Amino acid sequence: SQQGEEDPQALSIQEGENATMNCSYKTSINNLQWYRQNSGRGLVHLILIRSNEREKHSGRLRVTLDTSKKSSSLLITASRAADTASYFCATVSTGANNLFFGTGTRLTVIP
Amino acid sequence: NAGVMQNPRHLVRRRGQEARLRCSPVKGHSHVYWYRQLPEEGLKFMVYLQKENIIDESGMPKERFSAEFPKEGPSILRIQQVVRGDSAAYFCASSQQASRGMSSPLHFGNGTRLTVT
Secondary structure (H helix, E strand, O other): OOOOOOOOOOEEEEEEOOOEEEEOOOOOOOEEEEEEEOOOOOEEEEEEEOOOOOEEEEEOOOEEEOOOOOOOEEOOOOOHHOOOOOEEEEEEEEOOOOOEOOOOOEEEEEE | OOEEEEEEEEEEOOOOOEEEEEEEEOOOOEEEEEEEEEOOOEEEEEEEEEEEEEEEEOOOOOEEEEEEOOOOOOOOEOOOOOOHOOOOEEEEEEEEEOOOOOOOOOOEEEHHHHHHE
């Protein structure tokens, strides 16, 4: 399966703490994307990192990519209650024309 | 600017009936993707369409499922003779540019939740 795996499956932290989620995948990729999903809603794109990039920042988000280990991490700094959601990584395999999603990390930020 | 619009939001069908799920992509987007999500799981790719063409249907069951994206009108995902196992959330996403490399993010609708009784 090309599907990625997120770790941990669920994470609960206090507001203000940092949250780190990891994603592992199996094939060579063109890029890796992170999405967020609030309960009962569609996914919202957060950030895209290309295979030749190692780190990318967007506001309170920091994404790293290690293609040798086939893994990525998403760090959310200074978390807020509004960050409570499920977070998914998605990969675009080389030559593929669709996204394969991981199983997601459910983040709960306690006010 | 309207995002991806899916309707209905909720659909209840009895076993054996047909389900039709509609998706209007972001204006100007000509690439549509359908995904299925079971509770507490990630999204599973079903089909990728461009206007009037199916590009990749490798994730869609060969029987009972079909998809179209006509020149005019929304994309339709059709499930014939539904069974309980078809109960899931079905998400549509659209993108603007050609999919090779997929460096454009996908824009998702809020999904249609199908319940088969």
